[in-house]
Amino acid sequence: MNRFRRALKNKQLVIGSIIALVIVVLGIFGPAIFGDYAKQDLLRGHKPLGTSGAFFGTDALGRSLAARATFGIRISLLVAISVTGLAMVLGTIIGLIAGYVKGVIDGVISLLIDFIWGFPLILVAVLAAASIGSGLLPVIFAVGLVNTVAIARVVRGEVLGISEKDFVVAAKAGGYSTMRIITKHIAPNVIPVALVLSSYYVAVAIIAEAALSFVGLGAQPPLPSLGQMVSEGRNYMRLNHWESTIPGVIIFAMVLSVSLIGDGLRDLLDPRLRTALERARVK
C-alpha cells in the first residue's frame, strides 16, 4: 500500500501510465470501434483528419486510418510486450547463470553476448528476413535476440557484484544449493534492475518494429503496422500528411509512455535511488 501511494505520487509513472492506458484501450477496442482495417473505399482516398465518417481520415485506398492505426497499435504492443517479456525472462536467466557460475560457461556466454551485441539490430533483422522471409517473425526474432542479449549483459554485471556480497557468501558457507542461492538470494536483487531495463527495451522494441516495418521488413500488407503506415504515407506528405503524422504521433506517444513508466519504475523499485530521494526530501 505504501508502495502504491508512492507510485501515485510519481508524476512520470502516472502520466506514462495514463498515456499507456489510452493506447492499450485503443489497441484493444479500436479495431472494433473503427471497423475493418482492410475495408476499401476507392473513391474516398487521402481524406484528412476530421473527415465525416473517417475520424482520422483515409489512406490511398480509402481505408480508415483510425482502424488501421489502432490495429497497428495492437501489433506494436503485441510484438513489443511479448518479445520483451520473453527477453526479460531469458536474459535474466542467462545473466544469472553466467554471472554466478563463472568459469567456462560465463566465458562462452559472454563471448556470444559480445558477438551478438556487436551487430546492429537492423542488420540482425535483415539477416533474419533473408533466412526466414519478411514479416513479423524475423522482427520478433531480431528484436528478441538483441533484447535478450542486452538484458543478459546487464544482469550478469549485477550478479557479479552481488555474488561477492556478505549475504551470498554466508549462504554459500551455510551449504545452500546453487539453485537456492540464485533464486532466493540473488534473483530478487537483480529482477528490479531487469524490470526497469525491460521497460526501456519495450520502447526499443516499439521503435525497432516500426523502423523495420518502415523499410518493409516487418508486417506485410495488407496487415497494417504503424511503421509501414508512416512509410506509405510519406509519399503523400504534401497531399495529406495525416497518413504519416497519425501513426508517427502514436509511435511517439507509445515510446514516451513506456519511457516515463520506466523512469517511474526505476524511482520506485531501485532501493538505492529511493533511499537517496527520501533523504533528499527529509533534508
Next chain:
Amino acid sequence: MGSQHSPGDVVQAASDLVASYQNGKISRRQFGKGLIGLGIGATAASVILAACGGSDSKTTPGTSGGTSGGASEGTPKVGGTLREGYNRDISKLDPITTNWYDPAFSAIYETIVTDDPDGKTVAQFAKSFTVSDDGLTYTFEIPEGSVSHSGGAMGAKQIADVLTTIKEKSFIGGVSTVPMEGYSVDGNNVILKMKNAWLGALNPHKTGYWGLLNIDTWNAAGGLDPKSTYGTASADGTGPFTFGEWVPGSHTLVNRWDNYPGSNTPYITNPGKAYLDAIRWSVITEAGQRATQLEGGELDTLIGPSYADLERLKGNKELTVIQHPEWSGFQLSMNRDYPEFFGDVETRQGLSHAINRQGLVDAVLFGNGDATYGPFPKTDRQYETKVEEFNQFDVAKSKDLLAKAGWTAGSDGILERNGTRFEFAAVVEDETTQKLIAEAVTQQFKEVGVSAKFEVVDRAVAFEKESGEGQKAAPMSLFFWLWPVPLDILVIFSSSETIPVPNFSHVKDDKIDSAVAEWRKSGTADAAQKASSNFQLLWAETLPYIPLMNQYATFAHQNYVKGWQPFVWLLYPLYNDVWMDK
C-alpha cells in the same frame, strides 16, 4: 520588334492552317510551327492541335505550364549538365543482355529506325530505308564512314553483325523476331529478309534492345558472359553522348561525343553534336522526393513524378508537365501449373470480375491512367474496343461464375473446391504503386471469398519467383510491362513457346498460339488489325493474365530546358536537341 498581326488576321490565318492540316496538306510539325509563327504560344498551339484531332490529340492527356519548344525558341546555348530525375533504378547499359532499357540508352545509342512525333517510322542511324512491295525485304542505307564512340567502324557489315547478334543472342531479340530470316550486307546497305511479310518487322528495331553498339567492344568486354563489364564500365554506341559513369541505385552519367556527325532523324533540328556537355540521371525511387527535387531546383527534368504531386507541379509556372498514355500495363499472372486454382476459365473470369479497375485507376493513379479489360492500353493503334464487353467490375457476376466453377464458401467465408481452399501465395515487387495495387486486389478478391497472400519482394527476387518452371513459379504475380508496341511484348507473355519466361502464367492455349501465329504472318494493315483484334478478344475472354490498368507517362521540366520533348511513341525523349536557357 517583329511584325504585328491583328487579332482578325491571326484568327483567319490560324483557320487556314487548321483547314490545311485537317486536309492533310501540311504535316503536324508544319502546322505547329505555323501556329507559333502567328504568335500563338506552344501551349495554345498544342491545345489547337489536340482540338484538330492530330495523331497525338486523342492520345495526349495534355501539357501544362510553360513552353517546351526546341531551337525555334531562340538560339540554342551550348554547355551545361542536364540533371534528370528518373523513377526507376538503372539497368546495365547493354542492349543485348539487359531486361529493361532506361533513358540513357536514348543518349548513348541510336537505333536503325525510330518513330517521329506523328508515329511514323523514320530513319535514325540509317540514312534511309525502303520496304519491298512484297514486304519480304527491308533495305537500310548505312551512312558511309560511320564510327562508334571508340572510333570503331560502324559500316553495313558491322551493323548487320550487331543486328544478327541481337536477333540470335539477346533473349528479347530472339522471341520478338520469329518471322525474320536474317540480316545480310549489300554494299552500303543492310538487308533484312523476312520469312513472310510482317507488318511488325520494324517495331523491335525501334526499341532500346536494338541499340546499335560496336560488337567488337561488346565482345572484348565479355559479351554474354555474366561477368562482362559492357554496359557497367563501358558502352560503345553511335548516339550523341558517350558513357561516363554507371552507378546502380545512384546515377548514370553520359558526356557529349564531340565527334557525333549529326542525326539522320528528320525531326531532330540540331544538325551536329549535342548542345549539352553531359546528362546525369539520378535514381529517385522515393516517389515523394522526385517532385520536391524538381521544385527545389536540384533537377532540370524529371521522368515519372508521383501522381500525388502532379496538380502541384502543373500549377508551378516555372515548370512544364507533359503527359501521354504509356505503352505499359499492370497485370496479374495466374500460373496454370496450379490447375486447382486457375485451370478453368470460369474461375479466372470470376476473379477478373471481382476487380474494380476504374477504382484502382482513380485511387492509385489519381485518374492518370485507364482501366484495361483486355491486354492493350486503350490508346493503342490496334485497340479492340470489344474487349470492354469482358471483365467489367461486377461482384455478383464474379460470385456467380465462381459458384458455377464449383467453388463454395467454407466456414470462414473462403471458397473451397474438392477440399482445396481458394488461398494462394502471390508476389509483388517492392514498389509503391504495385504494392498499393496488390493491397487493393487482395481485398477485392477477399470480397468474393478468395485469399491471395501477396509477398512483397525486391525486383530481382520478384522476377526470380515469377520465372520458375511448373510450381516453382508463384501461383500469382503482379507484373508491370513497358514496351513501345504492346502487341510485340504481349504475344510473348502468352505464347506457349515462352514458358516459363516471360509466359509467367505458363499458358498453353492453342487458340492463343494460333492468334500469335496469325499476327506474325500479317503483312497488311487489315490483316494486322484482324489478327490483333482476335488476339485481344481471346485474351480478354480466356484470361492468360488478368489485365488491370495502364498509366500515363508523365514528364516535367524546368521552363529553361528547351528541346526536351517526350512524345507518345517513344518511351524516352531524344537528347540531341536539348539545351538550357540559363
